[in-house]
Amino acid sequence: xxxxxxxxxxxxxxxxxxxxxxxxxxxxxxxxxxxxxxxxxxxxxxxxxxxxxxxxxxxxxxxxxxxxxxxxxxxxxxxxxxxxxxxxxxxxxxxxxxxxxxxxxxxxxxxxxxxxxxxxxxxxxxxxxxxxxxxxxxxxxxxxxxxxxxxxxxxxxxxxxxxxxxxxxxxxxxxxxxxxxxxxxxxxxxxxxxxxxxxxxxxxxxxxxxxxxxxxxxxxxxxxxxxxxxxxxxxxxxxxxxxxxxxxxxxxxxxxxxxxxxxxxxxxxxxxxxxxxxxxxxxxxxxxxxxxxxxxxxxxxxxxxxxxxxxxx
Amino acid sequence: xxxxxxxxxxxxxxxxxxxxxxxxxxxxxxxxxxxxxxxxxxxxxxxxxxxxxxxxxxxxxxxxxxxxxxxxxxxxxxxxxxxxxxxxxxxxxxxxxxxxxxxxxxxxxxxxxxxxxxxxxxxxxxxxxxxxxxxxxxxxxxxxxxxxxxxxxxxxxxxxxxxxxxxxxxxxxxxxxxxxxxxxxxxxxxxxxxxxxxxxxxxxxxxxxxxxxxxxxxxxxxxxxxxxxxxxxxxxxxxxxxxxxxxxxxxxxxxxxxxxxxxxxxxxx
Numbered sequence: 001x002x003x004x005x006x007x008x009x010x011x012x013x014x015x016x017x018x019x020x021x022x023x024x025x026x027x028x029x030x031x032x033x034x035x036x037x038x039x040x041x042x043x044x045x046x047x048x049x050x051x052x053x054x055x056x057x058x059x060x061x062x063x064x065x066x067x068x069x070x071x072x073x074x075x076x077x078x079x080x081x082x083x084x085x086x087x088x089x090x091x092x093x094x095x096x097x098x099x100x101x102x103x104x105x106x107x108x109x110x111x112x113x114x115x116x117x118x119x120x121x122x123x124x125x126x127x128x129x130x131x132x133x134x135x136x137x138x139x140x141x142x143x144x145x146x147x148x149x150x151x152x153x154x155x156x157x158x159x160x161x162x163x164x165x166x167x168x169x170x171x172x173x174x175x176x177x178x179x180x181x182x183x184x185x186x187x188x189x190x191x192x193x194x195x196x197x198x199x200x201x202x203x204x205x206x207x208x209x210x211x212x213x214x215x216x217x218x219x220x221x222x223x224x225x226x227x228x229x230x231x232x233x234x235x236x237x238x239x240x241x242x243x244x245x246x247x248x249x250x251x252x253x254x255x256x257x258x259x260x261x262x263x264x265x266x267x268x269x270x271x272x273x274x275x276x277x278x279x280x281x282x283x284x285x286x287x288x289x290x291x292x293x294x295x296x297x298x299x300x301x302x303x304x305x306x307x308x309x310x311x312x313x
Numbered sequence: 314x315x316x317x318x319x320x321x322x323x324x325x326x327x328x329x330x331x332x333x334x335x336x337x338x339x340x341x342x343x344x345x346x347x348x349x350x351x352x353x354x355x356x357x358x359x360x361x362x363x364x365x366x367x368x369x370x371x372x373x374x375x376x377x378x379x380x381x382x383x384x385x386x387x388x389x390x391x392x393x394x395x396x397x398x399x400x401x402x403x404x405x406x407x408x409x410x411x412x413x414x415x416x417x418x419x420x421x422x423x424x425x426x427x428x429x430x431x432x433x434x435x436x437x438x439x440x441x442x443x444x445x446x447x448x449x450x451x452x453x454x455x456x457x458x459x460x461x462x463x464x465x466x467x468x469x470x471x472x473x474x475x476x477x478x479x480x481x482x483x484x485x486x487x488x489x490x491x492x493x494x495x496x497x498x499x500x501x502x503x504x505x506x507x508x509x510x511x512x513x514x515x516x517x518x519x520x521x522x523x524x525x526x527x528x529x530x531x532x533x534x535x536x537x538x539x540x541x542x543x544x545x546x547x548x549x550x551x552x553x554x555x556x557x558x559x560x561x562x563x564x565x566x567x568x569x570x571x572x573x574x575x576x577x578x579x580x581x582x
Binding site for chain 2: 018025032134260
């Protein structure tokens with residue numbers, strides 16, 4: 001790039017301006033990143049910082065007005081039993097959803113990667129992509145149809161003369177309830193359904209990379225199927241499982257719509273944020289609640305990175 | 314990885330069971346769109362009818378919500394295309410101070426849960442006294458749409474040779490000509506793919522939208538209100554089916570378009 005180009009300077013102010021910018025690469029780069037820095041810097045980071053600052057304010061218990069002075073009392077409020085329960089409940093749910101997704105995803109991913117051919121391969125592809133790309137709300141709605149008292153699931157149990165088994169499960173403390181659509185178990189099933197494709201895809205990708213002869217060698221050398229799974233297949237699939245678990249864990253932590261529609265009415269973090277900023281008008285507490293998933297995901301990503309999950313994405 | 318041996322029966326059964334779990338609820342949507350039952354989610358449906366298709370087509374609020382969704386998705390995608398492409402070009406082409414920070418910044422809105430984006434925008438609107446409008450929805454949507462355009466474009470820019478641009482300039486093309494005749498044809502398909510993803514993402518978004526929409530209804534917000542307080546179950550059933558159809562057809566098309574290429578590449582041993 002030199003100022004003495006072979007061609008004479010072009011006519012017109014715009015053309016000259018464009019040429020001048022192109023001849024100054026630093027200026028060119030600066031102009032290219034300026035819009036994104038302005039947009040995300042102001043719209044996103046600005047809003048995020050403004051929110052996080054509010055978590056250091058507190059609300060006056062009597063007047064309901066936000067007091068604009070630095071305090072950690074809002075964070076202390078998170079440790080109150082009623083609020084701490086919400087956090088613990090959400091984390092336990094996110095953990096169990098992640099575990100169940102991994103257990104359910106493995107056979108599907110393994111079969112699709114190792115045995116499915118032709119028509120079956122097509123069916124498995126569509127079977128994963130269709131629920132992944134379908135509208136989130138339509139999927140939740142479909143489960144409302146499935147879990148309704150007069151819906152298909154109860155009908156199937158009745159036809160199989162297994163209604164007693166379903167009632168038995170629903171009468172269990174904590175996870176049970178009057179019906180599946182108003183119990184933790186229902187919330188759990190819907191969470192697993194909605195996030196399962198996010199687990200299958202990375203697990204299948206990591207299993208596709210396992211050479212078939214490796215498993216044959218393991219069994220030739222006398223490993224039982226259980227041993228070759230535990231010592232060969234599982235360690236090789238683990239980065240894929242950890243990669244998938246980032247999605248299932250993070251998405252469950254932040255969701256507030258599923259437990260609102262199918263659940264026992266007890267709050268999750270997302271719902272707590274929503275009600276605190278909305279009807280309760282306690283923005284500082286809502287802000288403090290949003291810090292919880294941010295911190296948790298920070299630790300989770302740090303751990304996942306150590307296990308090599310980012311190479312499996 | 315593939316094997317000529319047969320799958321163990323237990324594996325086969327659990328894989329097929331998983332597939333049924335994934336697909337059955339979506340199939341159910343199609344059945345319910347034709348049920349004659351209006352007050353509950355009764356299974357099996359007492360009868361089947363085409364009546365509700367017509368009723369839904371005549372519903373003004375559904376069309377209005379659909380119109381707003383399409384408008385927001387179109388504007389957000391356009392903004393995301395411009396910002397995402399510029400950023401991708403800068404990050405892929407040159408090294409500068411803060412380059413890593415920029416790529417992290419772009420990914421952040423999608424890496425953090427949507428509720429965080431939503432509530433921070435809402436509290437910012439409240440602080441600045443900005444009234445809710447179509448533009449506040451667009452502001453939120455464009456923010457998380459940028460990343461999908463960026464991801465597609467940055468991968469393409471890395472594979473496109475920079476000397477092409479230098480050659481065009483050396484041969485006397487001005488900046489605008491170079492962009493139109495050299496850069497755009499090279500990155501066109503990546504932008505199309507990124508744009509489609511961004512459009513789909515915006516069209517289906519509900520979490521951020523609940524915080525930035527005020528009283529307006531996009532199609533997902535309309536759906537959410539029906540889910541929380543069901544008022545017109547038959548109409549909701551039909552809308553749900555229409556939304557599934559809109560997403561199914563592109564997936565099937567994409568599969569059949571890419572399938573043949575895979576086979577000739579010798580993946581079938």
